Amino acid sequence: MDQAHPIGRIDVISDAICPWCYIGKRHLERALDILAEHHCKIAVAWHPFQLNPDMPAEGVEREKYRIAKFGGLERSRQIDQRLTEAAAHVGLEFHLEKIVRTPNTINAHRLIRFAGQKGVQDAVVEELFEGYFCKGADIGDSKILADLGAEGGLDRAEVLAMLASDQGRKEVLAGDQMARNAGIQGVPSFALQGHVLFSGAVPAEEMASSFRRAWDILKNRAA
Structure with a gap:
């Protein structure tokens, strides 16, 4: 059997309240399957972007x-x-009418960062998206974030302790600013080996093709 070729890392810049980021996640999962069929190994990391950087800490009534x-x-x-x-086309059942508040997402991003340190980032990102878009969960509430984190494989008490501190806050804000400094204005945005390739929930086949072309270019530059 051919050895899987290490293609590197895809960085996804997203916000937990961005519906296209959840839809894009489904396209990305299919793109990863396509890449795997071509014997390409890949890692994915999720990074912060605030759609509403001036949102009050308590959020606002969604309506x-x-x-x-x-x-x-x-x-x-x-x-x-x-x-x-659009969500239904990728197998997602949105219930946006259940969402009461549009939250500030700094703590959600802190949870995603914490999950990355614990090796369960993708699972926690999935729980956040599903909780918010499908179940109307208030992901600005620390207790609900702890519940979702536990569903994704984290220790609930550890999540609550993290959220009660300032752990990760500075890093999340720095990551958000880094994305803006890189010219990112919308999410989801996707980068390969630190090079931003495209933004938007593009179809899986197009994603996979873009990643493969970019990897070939980067590989040739390094040669």
């Missing part, structure tokens, strides 16, 4: 936030319907 953002409740509902349909 109020959406009206302010989109200019009216009807417009907001139309967008939610399109998002729900």
